[in-house]
Amino acid sequence: QINSDRLWSTLEEMAKIGATPAGGCNRQALTDLDRQARDLFVHWAQEAGCTVEIDEVGNIFARREGTEPDAPAVLAGSHLDTQATGGKYDGVYGVLAGLEVLRVIHENAIATRAPLEVAVWTNEEGCRFAPAMLGSGVVSGAYTRDFAYDVQDKSGLRLRDELERIGYMGERAAAPRPYAAMFEAHIEQGPILEKEGLTIGAVTGIQGAYWFDVTFTGQSCHAGPTPMEMRRDPWDAALPVMAGVLALARANGPWGRATIGDVRAEPGSRNTVPNTLTVSIDIRHPDADTLEEMVGQLRALVELECSAHTIESKIEQVWHMPATAFDPALVECVASAADRLGYSWMRMVSGAGHDSLHTAQFAPTTMIFVPCADGLSHNEAESATISDLAAGANVLLQVMLEMASE
Amino acid sequence: QINSDRLWSTLEEMAKIGATPAGGCNRQALTDLDRQARDLFVHWAQEAGCTVEIDEVGNIFARREGTEPDAPAVLAGSHLDTQATGGKYDGVYGVLAGLEVLRVIHENAIATRAPLEVAVWTNEEGCRFAPAMLGSGVVSGAYTRDFAYDVQDKSGLRLRDELERIGYMGERAAAPRPYAAMFEAHIEQGPILEKEGLTIGAVTGIQGAYWFDVTFTGQSCHAGPTPMEMRRDPWDAALPVMAGVLALARANGPWGRATIGDVRAEPGSRNTVPNTLTVSIDIRHPDADTLEEMVGQLRALVELECSAHTIESKIEQVWHMPATAFDPALVECVASAADRLGYSWMRMVSGAGHDSLHTAQFAPTTMIFVPCADGLSHNEAESATISDLAAGANVLLQVMLEMASE
Ligand SMILES: NC(=O)NCCC(=O)O
Ligand SMILES: NC(=O)NCCC(=O)O
DSSP states (O other), X not given: OOOHHHHXXXXXXXXXXXXXXXXXXXXXXXXXXXXXXXXXXXXXXHHTTOEEEEBTTOOEEEEEOOSSTTSOEEEEEEOOOOOTTBOSSTTHHXXXXXXXXXXXXXXXXXXXXXXXXXXXXXXXXXXXXXXXXXXXXXXXXXXXXXXXXXXXXXXXXXHXXXXXXXTOOOOBOSSOOOEEEXXXXXXXXXXXXXXXXXXXXXXXXXXXXXXXXXXXXXXXXXXXXXXXXXXXXXXXXHHHHHHHXXXXXXXXXXXXXXXXXXXXXXXXXXXXXXXXXXXXEEEEESSHHHHHHHHHHHHHHHHHHHHHTTOEEEEEEEEEEOOEEOOHHHHHHHHHHHHHHTOOXXXXXXXXXXXXXXXXXXXXXXXXXXXXXXXXXXXXXXXXXXXXXXXXXXXXXXXXXXXXXX | OXXXXXXXXXXXXXXXXXXXXXXXXXXXXTSHHHHHHHHHHHHHHHHTTOEEEEBTTXXXXXXXXXXXXXXXXXXXXXXXXXXXXXXXXXXXXXXXXXXXXXXXXXHTTOOOSSXXXXXXXXXXXXXXXSSSSHHXXXXXXXXXXXXXHHOBOTTOOBHXXXXXXXXXXXXXXXXXXXXXXXXXXXXXXXXXXXXXXXXXXXXXXXXXXXXXXXXXXXXOOBTTTSOGGGOBOTHHHHHHHHHHHHHXXXXXXXXXXXXXXXXXXXXXXTTBOOSXXXXXXXXXXXXXXXXXXXHXXXXXXXXXXXXXXXXXXXXXXXXXXXXXXXXXHHHXXXXXXXXXXXXXXXXEEESSOOTHHHHTTTSOEEEEEEOOGGGOOSSTTOOOOHHHHXXXXXXXXXXXXXXXXX
């Protein structure tokens, strides 16, 4: 059994780094605050008897050797970066649940056959540097190392330079190693477990998603003297597209999702019709074919509205996360551990992308979900109970020990 | 007669300061480029035999004495600041047409009974510091000096500090003096003169306008796992309001106008439903009652959509420009000067606000419009012909001489 008070106080300690007045965290990838969080994790991992390695894209691996050092390791982990108005648990919980497992094993001097590792993946959130889940994506081969080095944040700072600046440009190759299993504990970030009154989600896979930047270009002109019928106002095309994409998600309910996270108007002056609007669209569905259909309908809608209003458009695909299935044997392993420990559970699909999407490409992978209040995440009010968090960590302890002893 | 080649080359010379690759100007109020433009004007005015005074909010007054120095002066002028993607004529033309008048009078050693002045008003555009037409507004008493000092740009810089930084914090009181007349020459910034094939607009007044910031607040949550029906997405209320306000302007055609110049989403992350949207709305109509009705309908629409979608809203009035009538005698004075000079002309209402709105509160005022290509303004492609610009300046010369000799 893990030590739930220690897990809780470790989460609270970490949440102080980048704490926001509203009770959340703003600790975006590769900022000074991310460095502090990484330093604290490294310190804790070394205290728990681990060696620590950093790879070329800043992923951190804390390792406890097994009795058979060449055996493929059993991996846990998640991320320490947060959204700008993020919570205390998204990602952080998976890392610190893994740390708690290492601490219990260390203090009880338990010897496992296979080595155990806990990973901290770089830039999972994608809010500072797109795409999301970049660190695990480089290891899986989804992205090259140099692609990752070149991505820039909104102010033009490069990931490579920020990595060097905070001192987390490591030497370990950002490439897959043989792993026996990868488990990622995470808050659900959705409402299902809470609604069903269950404690553990055994996650069977991740739904598919696309990120687009849709640009609408008209002609800027003066807000006062220009008659409405002489304008080429990009809003005339953008508004029905924006309303249409939200309707599209509802029409593909209950699983369809669409989100307009950001919009930029240029030149952005009160008394000038914008020349250009850039609209970011996030669109998701667990069924790959339905997702492709939704994307096709979005494209058709953009074309229709833009030609109706003489507006030019560009649809740039920023990211695609294909629907991904996890390892069925590991899903059963989580389910039966939950059963043995007396926790209620269900199988479920993840609505959010996670580093497990990428680790699934090079290691048998699954995730362990616990409920969060009102299904709220990417919000400073994100919250979870100590007992649910402890339950997830206990399941993690069980499955890691099981996989490392086999 | 004015020297049209000199007027043209003076406009071209000024347009080099802040010239954009697309052929326009980005010379926003109180930037270093605005300082360069001011310095150049002051230099030219002194060369033309004028004394120059700066007032407490940076308005510049170039003065040529009359034979009766205590007689109320005859004033011309406009502004030198531009939109971020502005053109070469908006404002600048009124200042440099005034300068051309002073040059012609200087080189011909014409003595006028009343003094002549050309003003450069501070921060007319309102794109860096809202409200627009701030410098003339302080002189008219629409705003206090200290209100103007405290306004901030988007990055939090204060007008007062920027004024000091560029060296245009003067000592003359920003208060009305007795003026016999104020004439502002300006490109129409709309399509009417061009469509009618006329050269001069004798401007009878300015239509009314409101600027609002409408804030829609919902609840941010994760774009992936949160079902559509559990969201409080501020777009659900904002999109129908935005479409509705554009429709409202069309329903009050041909004079109704509505513009959504800028929008901000917070936190502005691709995979997070925004917590807050801030939408800037510019709404106009020449008839004060109709304008109030449009505003009432906008308010009702915001209330309706926000209560339908459980979104909170705030409507902040950023600025109100009341519909304003110019001095009928001066309008006739412009019309008959155009007649005498053989230019075709019409009476018309201005769709845009101008410094003349404020000068009309302390001096008999009117404006002289000339056509601009395709009615395009607040656009780098803004353009006007040398002959139309010369025509407006010739009318300005006539009416200034007429008023200064009476
Ligand atoms: N868990 C999480 O917030 N992942 C970010 C990637 C996504 O948007 O799904
Ligand atoms: N002429 C001009 O661009 N004025 C700015 C104020 C307005 O938006 O009407």
